[in-house]
Amino acid sequence: MLKVIAEDFIKPEAVEIVLPLYRELVEQTRTEPLCIAYELFTDQKNPGHFIFIEEWPDRAALDIHCRTEHFTRLVPLINAHQRQEGTFILMDAIA
Template sequence: MIHLVAEIKAYPNNIEQVTALLTGLLEPTREEEGCCQYELFLDEQIEGLFMFQEIWASQEALEKHLQSPHIVHFISALEENDWVEYSHIRPIKFVG
């Protein structure tokens, strides 16, 4: 199992656009083979900070996800528009 946290920090003026992009990833990703959990959160204290909590059955499933049409579209949209301050993915380890 692969556990991840993905953070996307939207600029304050672009929260609406980023919200639309991110929520558009939910259903197609949850339907992918090997997706065990894919939940989107919005930080209540840091404006514009979104976090995905993800669990994938294998590295192969995660790699397929990263090449999926909806993720490719998402990355393209971020590259074409200056909507986010940063985005990064961190592997996490389940402790208990």
């Protein structure tokens, strides 16, 4: 099992533009047969800081996700409003 935290940093003035794009990305991703969990959050103290918490069976499933039509179409539209580069952490469960 692979757990992922992916963080995006969007210009605060673009939040309303990216929200429908994020919602479509989440909706479409959850239809992927290998997607176990895909949730999106915002940082209470930092407008435009979006955080995905994801669960995939393995790295191969994540790679398939990153090649889907919805990912390759929507992520560049979202990233056009970045204020800094996104980050991600691939994680193993301890407890």
